[in-house]
Amino acid sequence: MAKKYRALAEHYAKAIASGSLGKGERLPSLRDIAVLHRVSISTAVEACRLLERQGYVEAKSRAGYFVIDAMPLVKRAGAAAVSDFDNANERIDPADYVGVHERISVTLARGTRRPMKVDLAGAVCAPELYPGAALRDNMLRLLRARPRVYGTHPQREGVTKLREAIARCSVSRGMHADPETILVTHGCSEALSLALMAVTSPGDVVAIESPTYFGILQIIESLGLKAIEIPTRPDTGISLDALEFAINHMGRIQAVVCMPSVQNPLGCSMPETAKTRMIELCEKHNIALIEDDTYGFFLPNPAYSRPLKAWDKKGNVIYCNSLNKSLSPGLRVGWLIGGKWHKKIEMLMYAVSRHREEMLQLVVADFMAGSAFSRHMKRMNALLKQQRTQLVEAILGHFPAGTEVTCPDAGLLLWVRLPDGKNTDILFDKALAEGIRICPGSIFSNMDKFNDCLRLSCGMPIKGRVESAIRTLGRLAREL
Amino acid sequence: MAKKYRALAEHYAKAIASGSLGKGERLPSLRDIAVLHRVSISTAVEACRLLERQGYVEAKSRAGYFVIDAMPLVKRAGAAAVSDFDNANERIDPADYVGVHERISVTLARGTRRPMKVDLAGAVCAPELYPGAALRDNMLRLLRARPRVYGTHPQREGVTKLREAIARCSVSRGMHADPETILVTHGCSEALSLALMAVTSPGDVVAIESPTYFGILQIIESLGLKAIEIPTRPDTGISLDALEFAINHMGRIQAVVCMPSVQNPLGCSMPETAKTRMIELCEKHNIALIEDDTYGFFLPNPAYSRPLKAWDKKGNVIYCNSLNKSLSPGLRVGWLIGGKWHKKIEMLMYAVSRHREEMLQLVVADFMAGSAFSRHMKRMNALLKQQRTQLVEAILGHFPAGTEVTCPDAGLLLWVRLPDGKNTDILFDKALAEGIRICPGSIFSNMDKFNDCLRLSCGMPIKGRVESAIRTLGRLAREL
Numbered sequence: 001m002a003k004k005y006r007a008l009a010e011h012y013a014k015a016i017a018s019g020s021l022g023k024g025e026r027l028p029s030l031r032d033i034a035v036l037h038r039v040s041i042s043t044a045v046e047a048c049r050l051l052e053r054q055g056y057v058e059a060k061s062r063a064g065y066f067v068i069d070a071m072p073l074v075k076r077a078g079a080a081a082v083s084d085f086d087n088a089n090e091r092i093d094p095a096d097y098v099g100v101h102e103r104i105s106v107t108l109a110r111g112t113r114r115p116m117k118v119d120l121a122g123a124v125c126a127p128e129l130y131p132g133a134a135l136r137d138n139m140l141r142l143l144r145a146r147p148r149v150y151g152t153h154p155q156r157e158g159v160t161k162l163r164e165a166i167a168r169c170s171v172s173r174g175m176h177a178d179p180e181t182i183l184v185t186h187g188c189s190e191a192l193s194l195a196l197m198a199v200t201s202p203g204d205v206v207a208i209e210s211p212t213y214f215g216i217l218q219i220i221e222s223l224g225l226k227a228i229e230i231p232t233r234p235d236t237g238i239s240l241d242a243l244e245f246a247i248n249h250m251g252r253i254q255a256v257v258c259m260p261s262v263q264n265p266l267g268c269s270m271p272e273t274a275k276t277r278m279i280e281l282c283e284k285h286n287i288a289l290i291e292d293d294t295y296g297f298f299l300p301n302p303a304y305s306r307p308l309k310a311w312d313k314k315g316n317v318i319y320c321n322s323l324n325k326s327l328s329p330g331l332r333v334g335w336l337i338g339g340k341w342h343k344k345i346e347m348l349m350y351a352v353s354r355h356r357e358e359m360l361q362l363v364v365a366d367f368m369a370g371s372a373f374s375r376h377m378k379r380m381n382a383l384l385k386q387q388r389t390q391l392v393e394a395i396l397g398h399f400p401a402g403t404e405v406t407c408p409d410a411g412l413l414l415w416v417r418l419p420d421g422k423n424t425d426i427l428f429d430k431a432l433a434e435g436i437r438i439c440p441g442s443i444f445s446n447m448d449k450f451n452d453c454l455r456l457s458c459g460m461p462i463k464g465r466v467e468s469a470i471r472t473l474g475r476l477a478r479e480l
Numbered sequence: 481m482a483k484k485y486r487a488l489a490e491h492y493a494k495a496i497a498s499g500s501l502g503k504g505e506r507l508p509s510l511r512d513i514a515v516l517h518r519v520s521i522s523t524a525v526e527a528c529r530l531l532e533r534q535g536y537v538e539a540k541s542r543a544g545y546f547v548i549d550a551m552p553l554v555k556r557a558g559a560a561a562v563s564d565f566d567n568a569n570e571r572i573d574p575a576d577y578v579g580v581h582e583r584i585s586v587t588l589a590r591g592t593r594r595p596m597k598v599d600l601a602g603a604v605c606a607p608e609l610y611p612g613a614a615l616r617d618n619m620l621r622l623l624r625a626r627p628r629v630y631g632t633h634p635q636r637e638g639v640t641k642l643r644e645a646i647a648r649c650s651v652s653r654g655m656h657a658d659p660e661t662i663l664v665t666h667g668c669s670e671a672l673s674l675a676l677m678a679v680t681s682p683g684d685v686v687a688i689e690s691p692t693y694f695g696i697l698q699i700i701e702s703l704g705l706k707a708i709e710i711p712t713r714p715d716t717g718i719s720l721d722a723l724e725f726a727i728n729h730m731g732r733i734q735a736v737v738c739m740p741s742v743q744n745p746l747g748c749s750m751p752e753t754a755k756t757r758m759i760e761l762c763e764k765h766n767i768a769l770i771e772d773d774t775y776g777f778f779l780p781n782p783a784y785s786r787p788l789k790a791w792d793k794k795g796n797v798i799y800c801n802s803l804n805k806s807l808s809p810g811l812r813v814g815w816l817i818g819g820k821w822h823k824k825i826e827m828l829m830y831a832v833s834r835h836r837e838e839m840l841q842l843v844v845a846d847f848m849a850g851s852a853f854s855r856h857m858k859r860m861n862a863l864l865k866q867q868r869t870q871l872v873e874a875i876l877g878h879f880p881a882g883t884e885v886t887c888p889d890a891g892l893l894l895w896v897r898l899p900d901g902k903n904t905d906i907l908f909d910k911a912l913a914e915g916i917r918i919c920p921g922s923i924f925s926n927m928d929k930f931n932d933c934l935r936l937s938c939g940m941p942i943k944g945r946v947e948s949a950i951r952t953l954g955r956l957a958r959e960l
Contacts, residue, residue, distance in 0.1 A: 105827050124633050132631025136623055139630075143616055143623075150619075150810040150843075151612025153604050186666055186833045193832045201704070202682055218831035224681070330630040332837050347581055351698035352673045353666045353833070357812050357840060363630075 005046035008037055009054070010271045012047070016056050016067050017235065017409070027057060027065040054304045073235045073268075073408075075392060078401030101221040104214050104443045110432065117435035118460075118469035123264065123413055124329045125459035129380050134372065135328055138363045146359075154358040159184055162361040165368035166335055172374055173296050174306035177319075183336045183346055184356055188294050188322035191336040193219045194348050195318040196255065198341045199288040200225055204254040207246060209238050211415070211444035211453070213264040213292070216257055228253065229447055234406045234415065237263055237270040240277055247285050255288040260308050262295035265415045265444055265455040267408025269305050279311050288341070293321045297377050298384070298411045315339030323364060325412075326377060333364050384412055390462035391470070398474030412459040417441075417452055422480040424454040430476045436469045485526035488517055489534070490751045492527070496536050496547050497715065497889070507537060507545040534784045553715045553748075553888075555872060558881030581701040584694050584923045590912065597915035598940075598949035603744065603893055604809045605939035609863060611847070611856050615808055618843045626839075634838040639664055642841040645848035646815055652854055653776050654786035657799075663816045663826055664836055668774050668802035671816040673699045674828050675798040676735065678821045679768035680705055684734040687726060689718050691895070691924035691933070693744040693772070696737055708733065709927055714886045714895065717743055717750040720757055727765050735768040740788050742775035745895045745924055745935040747888025749785050759791050768821070773801045777857050778864070778891045795819030803844060805892075806857060813844050864892055870942035871950070878954030892939040897921075897932055902960040904934040910956045916949045 015021045028036065033044040048065050051057045057065040143149070163179035170177040185191040192215070200206065202224030208216055210229030220227050228246050231239045238258050247253055260270040260278070270278070282289040291308045299305050309319040318341060322334030338345040367373060388407070391414055395405045402419030418424065428440040441453030460466050495501045508516060513524040528545050531537045537545040591601060623629070643659035650657040665671040672695070680686060682704030688696055690709030700707050708726050711719045718738050727733055740750040740758070750758070762769040771788045779785050789799040798821060802814030818825040847853060868887070871894055875885045882899030898904065908920040921933030940946050 101827055101831060105830065122633060127628050127631040130631035132628040135630040136627050140620060140623055143620055147616050148607050148610075148612040150615040150808045151607040151610035153602060153809040187835075189834045190832060197702075215831070215834070218827070222677070222828050222831040328630045329633040330838060332833075332835065347585055347698070348702050350585065351581060351695070351702040352670060353812075354669045354695070355667075355812065357837070358810060360837060360840075 003046075004039060005043045005050060006272050008033070008039060008043065008047035009050040010273060011037075012051055013054065013056050014235070014271070017073055021067050023067055025067045026063070027051075027067070029064055050304065053301055055300050074404050074406050075396055077396045077399050077403040077405075100446045101218045104218055107428070107440065107443055115435065116437050118465050119437045120456045120466070120469065120473075121437040121439045123325060123457055123459070125325075125380065125384070125412060126461060129383060129459065130328055131367070131372070131376050132328065132330070135331070135363055135367060138366045139359065142359055142362050142366070149359060154355040159356065159358075159361060161369075162333070162365040163335075165365045169297075169368050169373055172302055173293070173310070174303040175310035177309075177337055181337050181342055183338060183342070183349060184361060185320075185322075185334040185336050185349065186353060186356070187324055187332045187334040188292060188320050189215055189219070189334075190349075190353070191320035191322065191334045192216065192257065192290065192292060193222070194345050194352070195288075195290045195320060195336060195338070195341075196220070196223055196225065196257070197348055198338070198345045199290070199318070200254045205250070205252065207243060207253050207256045207287075209258050209263060210447065211265055211441065211450050212257075213259065214439075214443040216292075217443075217446060227446065229445055229449075230256075232263065232266060232268070234266045234268045234408070236274060237266075237268045238278075240274055240281065243278075244281060247281070247287070253285070253287055255290055256282060257290045257292065259292045259295070261293055261305055262298050262408065262411040264295065264411075265413050265439070267406050267411050267413055267415065269299065269410070272305070275306075275308050276311055279308060279317070283314055283316050289317045291317055291319050293319060294325055295411045296321065297326045298381060300381060300385075300410060302377075309337060312339060315341075318345075326380070327364065327367070327373065331360050331364060333360060381410070384410075384458065387458040387460075387462050388412070388414065391456065391458035394462055394467060394470040395456070395474070398471050400474070400478045403477070412457050414456045414458060416454050416456060418454075418477055418480070421452050422477060423451050425451065426480060427454065427473070427476055430479075431473060434469075434472055434476070436472060438473065484519060485523045485530060486752050488513070488519060488523065488527035489530040490753060491517075492531055493534065493536050494715070494751070497553055501547050503547055505547045506543070507531075507547070509544055530784070533781060535780050554884055554886050555876055557876045557879050557883040557885075580926045581698045584698055587908070587920065587923055591908075591917045595915065596917050598945050599917045600936045600940075600946070600949065600953075601917040601919045603805060603937055603939070605805075605860065605864070605892060606941060609860050609939065610808055611852070612808065612810070614852065615811070615843055615847060618846045619839065622839055622842055622846070629839060634835045639836065639838075639841055641849075642813070642845040643815075645845045649777075649848050649853055652782055653773070653790070654783040655790035657789075657817055661817050661822055663818060663822070663829060664841060665800075665802075665814040665816050665829065666833060666836070667804055667812045667814040668772060668800050669695055669699070669814075670829075670833070671800035671802065671814045672696065672737065672770065672772060673703070674816060674825050674832070675768075675770045675800060675818070675821070676700070676703055676705065676737070677828050678818070678825045679770070679798070680734045685730070685732065687723060687733050687736045687767075689738050689743060690927065691745055691921065691930050692737075693739065694919075694923040696772075697923075697926060707926065709925055709929075710736075712743065712746060712748070714746045714748045714888070716754060717746075717748045718758075720754055720761065723758075724761060727761070727767070733765070733767055735770055736762060737770045737772065739772045739775070741773055741785055742778050742888065742891040744775065744891075745893050745919070747886050747891050747893055747895065749779070749890070752785075755786075755788050756791055759788060759797070763794055763796050769797045771797055771799050773799060774805055775891045776801065777806045778861060780861060780865075780890060782857075789817060792819065795822075798825075806860070807844065807847070807853065811840050811844060813840060861890070864890075864938065867938040867940075867942050868892070868894065871936065871938040874942055874947060874950040875936070875954070878951050880954070880958045883957070892937050894936045894938060896934050896936060898934075898957055898960070901932050902957060903931050905931065906960060907934065907953070907956055910959075911953060914949075914952055914956070916952060918953065 030044045163182040167177045167179045205226045207228045209232040293307045309317045319337040404417040406415045424440040439455035441450030510524045514521045643662040647657045647659045685706045687708045689712040773787045789797045799817040884897040886895045904920040919935040921930030
């Protein structure tokens, strides 16, 4: 259960995030907070300290707590009003997935066929943001020490070292993981796929976020599952009211797949109270909860927005993660903590893909064993914060009036909605012709809900070619 | 269709393999062959030339063709008679696979928990048989040239180079593969698993060899399929009569999975006439044919015992292979040619495991691009031929009278049957206690048919500790 001070901190975090409390404004005094919310002074103190650790406020000696970050969640070009990407009156309907996979594949494949000048579609950062050289040097050193490694069968030992390193790094996400329970996978896609294989049978219904990472839609179709898309907002993430409604009225739901931290594509993170409610809801209805924490390490203070798994006492959460986005796009190292399905998933994994290559695991284990990983993430997150702001400003400056763009506090992805229902599939084609790749909104849902949206990555420095690409995109969008 | 001279050559190959024509014996003259089999002289010439290329006979100037290899298919300790592992009166029954996966996993896991002195269970050769150092050096060179590779997303180019190298090497298997149709997988297990996912739905029935590679049983259970085990013999492989019977009488069979070349565990290869019959049978009944060619490169003349895929004109064969056994146990590089299911498999693969790590593919591509791979296989196969003979002799010398052992002409696996129904699960336990690991026959079937069998690997030089382990196994088997 979330403690009282956490709920209180969230109340203010939300006020700050939505712009109700602006940059430089003072929080109410501790005494006022205590009276206002009927809590003790010590609870008020704890809440303010948490807000401070989370980077929302700073304490000024004797003067109280002041807001230091007041980025609204969504900005709209040419208008002051803050929108919330209103998603009211959406239909909720479990649907067979037929063809969505192909539609996504075709879209993605078309994007790779032409020579690309600027790629704003891939959720990947510029090479200079990753410690590629350090990883390469680790690999050279390890290979020199083991000249015959490719002539020998992978040892379990390598895996153990990586598991231990992952367990250590999990602490910085505010969770504890026993190395014995960690299964190393071929990226997060394999982890999610194994998780769904373990808890569903073809024809089963799975609840997913809407919009969601398109890879989830592909896995769902691959496994012959049906999906219910649950409205998901850029402030609080997946709507638990809608999820509960679906659970009560739409027939058996076998699993929920979600990204509670830095959701792809919205960049939102669920409030802590929502996380505990989510856990309880799924436990109560015996629904497996599959958590994709791919972007968790991108949080400014990863330990203060913990994954669902940190609250999971009954083993009902399957936790999936990967280092593909955070540490190295070139390595395919992911992992999974399977809770009560651990043994089943381990067997499925062994049957489907058997051993992992050993050296890549050791390279990563070496890097994650010390403080290099957290230093790397700190540096990367600081750069991404700048680039996010710059990309938001560029979009607001060049896109047509009425365009909405998310302003998430973490990650490398922005979600943009064009005004007047302008179709981003057409924009995708026109951009391709100019050598610019974007992700059209249509591939983030099977319900034609986001055909006026697009996802852009701020992984590359927003200058030169990238800046000019945004200008071009803005022009193309205005011409639609 | 197989040509006449091929059928004729096979007739004599079989006679040689079974020992009917002994080493040094002369084949009938070309004229006698022509009269005897009612063929033209030129057909007789072609047949003899094929036998020569296949390494069965050698031509002596003006004297005719003489047998150079007369290893019987199966030898029995303490008896002259050649057995054929008689499998008559077997039941054929499509069965749900429940628990076989766990049984196999538990067996394999138990084998890894103790410190092992001699591993005769793994289908893997001694490190000195693999070009580990050359692969490592390739990797060092490639990494030096691309210091930032781990900071960048995998390029399609790397995959293309490997596909082209695989296509080139496929020629030495007597088949032609278009690089565009090759999908690079995470070993052969992923390839087989994707193939089965593409052509079946849970509950479907699949025909498999019996005994079969236990990994197939695990995949079948993972995917919720049923299996019919088709008797398979150490001379001609899977029984097509039994398969046809099953097709006609056992209800819809969705796919056949088989290893036509150097079967695991029997080491047998199907005659060419059987291959064409198999292709026709499956085409006629619209049954997908999934071919596992993992050990194909272990054939003494790989081009003269071609894979089923070489005959496949209608895209009904899904071809799976890997370099795990032949080139490097440490790398996980496999591939698949999907025939008419290519697009579906490509989509499934992308959904389940997305991109492959790039450098490992390039390392392999470099090695396979020139003649290094075929030179390596030639050397390895020559060593394995010695080691197979030595292991057979050691088994016949130390195991109880009546023990039968296969004498395959390729690969690293021997299949042993103990006399008097002695149980090899018990032998497995007793051997483990002595630090020796073997594969008990029980994991090669779900029908309790092979509980008196075991699989041994001759991948390590048969001397010193290995020789003494065989002596120990023989003693333990006698004591059962």
